[in-house]
Amino acid sequence: MNLHAARVAGLALAIGIAAIGAVQAQDAVAAAKADLDKYTAIPTFEAPGEAFDAKACTAGQRIMQVPASSAVPFVSTIANGMAAIAKEIGIEYQIWENQGQPTQWVQGLEFGTSNKFDLIDLLAGADPRALVAQIKAARDAGAIVTASHLTGYEQEVPGGLTASIPINYKQAGKLIAQWAIVKSGGKANALVLVTNEVLSTDSMMAGIKEAFDAAPESKFTVVNVSIPDWATKIQSNVQSAVIADPTINYILPIYDGMNQFVVPALTITGASDRVKIATFNGTPFVLDMIQNGQVEMDVGENLDWIAYGMLDAQMRLLCGLPPVTDPKIPLLIFDANNAATAGTPAEVSKGYGDAYVAGYKALWKL
Amino acid sequence: MTETSAPSTVQRRQAWIDRGERYGLLVAWLAVIIVFGILRPTTFLSWMNFSTIFGSQAVLVVLTLGLIIPLTAGDYDLSIAGNLTLSAMTIAVLNVTMGWPLLAAIAAALVVGIAIGALNAFLVLYFRINSLIVTLGMGTFLHGITLWISGSNTISGVDFAIAQWVIVNRIFGIPLAFYYALILAAIIWYVLTYTAAGQRLLFVGRGREVARLSGIRVDQVRAVTFICSGILGAVAGVLSVGTLGATDPNSGLTYLLPAFAAAFLGATSITPGRFNPIGSVIAVYFLVTGITGLSILGISTFVQDLFYGGALVIAVVLSQLVRGRQERVA
DSSP states (O other), rough: HHHHHHHHHHHHHHHHHHHHHHHHHHHHHHHHHHHHHHHHHHOOOSSOOOOOOOOHTTTTOEEEEESOOTTTTHHHHHHHHHHHHHHTTTOOEEEOOSSOOHHHHHHHHHHHHHHTTTTEEEETTTGGGGOOOHHHHHHTTTTTEEEEEEEETTTTTOOOOOOOEEEOHHHHHHHHHHHHHHTTTTTEEEEEEEOTSHHHHHHHHHHHHHHTOOOOOOOEEEEEGGGGGIIIIIHHHHHHHHHTTTTOOOEEEEGGGGHHHHHHHHTTTTTTTOOOOEEEEOOOHHHHHHTTTSOOOEOOHHHHHHHHHHHHHHHHTTTTOOOOSSSOOOEEEEEETTTTGGGTTTOTTTOOOOOHHHHHHHHTOO | HHHHHHHHHHHHHHHHHHHHHHHHHHHHHHHHHHHHHSSHHHHHHHSHHHHHHHOHHHHHHHHHHHHHHHHHTTTOHHHHHHHHHHHHHHIIIIIIIIOOHHOOOOHHHHHHHHHHHHHHHHHHHHHTTOOHHHHHHEEEEEEHHHHHTTTTTTTTTHHHHHIIIIIEETTTTEEHHHHHHHHHHHHHHHHHHHHHHHHHHHHHHHOOOHHHHHTHHHHHHHHHHHHHHHHHHHHHHHHHHHSEEEESSSSSGGGGHHHHHHHHHHHHSSSSSOOOHHHHHHHHHHHHHHHHHHHTHHHHHHEEEEHHHHHHHHHHHHHHHHHHHHHHOO
């Protein structure tokens, strides 16, 4: 009798735990969906700080910018955008054109220091951790030294910089993970492709982990491929992973430039119908891939908006205002429903609306 | 009795050493398959896995074949990866941006490859400059052109027919790209082994001055090798577009070192000491099989580099050891 009672109690407990698990999973899906919904509409402008007279307080100031690589369209588009806006305001703005070699970044910093630029900016990947001595020399000479579009909100300022102007990478990582969780009904089994040498990867991974921690029936594995190996290793690693684990249903390449090597891996393994792709950056060719049905979702960031946001933060430093810790640059989810708003073929910065242009001009009292 | 059996023992041993060297890489490949097959029998030994291994490396195989032709004549073509990238970008720009029909865009890419080969040949042979320097500069120059014509952008949306004829359509479950690479390897093997032109090429590679004194037009032979390399670089570009359905201005360049590794590794087998197409194909698939096995085991990607580099160095060292022993025996 006691044994029977124990069995009944055990069964009831097991059913109870399973029921709680199912409820938790459904809660996680609902919560993730609510988060995703916030990023599907065309974003509105939000001021990152108080208004200031940009033209007056930056008069006579000079900015030197060292982009990660002028040969990367993502980087050069932001750099050229910032230069055009700076010109409109009347700031002397010089870009140190380079091909991504650290020795060229060193040259750029030294040029900026010896030519007495007021602010030197490392843009979108020129790594301050490899330039500590040059950054110190520039700061000793009186320059403000910043890194833009490099770290997440929660990451510390690296390499002895005056300030780092962050991007919400953690949220971007969280969104691509939540997309996989929601679309798989709370049962995502994702392969996350990362590049650990890039600083923002840590921040994106923090967001991905947070999303998966909230979804008890979802899981992920991580494969790290360094940038020079993207062409030769991403495809083979994705192929092997998809064959080794037939339950994988999502690939999450955290930078969307990886996708051209992921798509053929799924085609060759015949897994295109089973395995979907969610990614981050909003690069035009990947938005085209959404329109072609090869990629399911891409969290986009407007490069022109980034240019305004980064320059806003830099001008605030030049004007002696408090550093910006959140430049309020929005993320927008592109999927099959709205990818065409970016153009066919897709164009840089298209599909996000243009509210920010008037917003920044009013903020800067132009 | 003793006098007659002693030499035959030495000869038998020598024959085994020869066989060991000729087929060592093939045996190593089988050993890798067996080891990973034991560790992951259901996934690694599946036909899907092997069809994926065979079907996804055609670009590297063709690029390696393109390298071994000038290498056989004693010349380097370091521009071949730049050629691949430019040819692939030519197809993407002409087809996607300018609306050319796919076949016309492919034909244009092949013409680009031939032109690059001819220009390399002209600079090396007319000005008597080392091929290493000319093709190094040419590769960088081609990368500049690629960045220029693409605006440094990745271009996707190439006519899907190219993907169908490269990786979508299959024979025995293996994408057609694999068979294209095999056909090219077979043609090169036949030419090198059974034709007078192939023999002249080998002769030039063994000693240019001796070849010249024997009446071979050495410059003509070397020029043809550069043009062949140019064509195969462009073919690799076509296969690259077909595999990716897109092309970017940078990633093709990363194939250069793996292709050289496969060429040198291939030269340690089948016809040891000589760059040969069959050895090169085996080398590519040996390396890729090892890397795929490590991926299936879920081992970090740095271990793949250890395998790649380690396998190359060990194979060349073993080959050298065998050759040293052969020389001592002789």
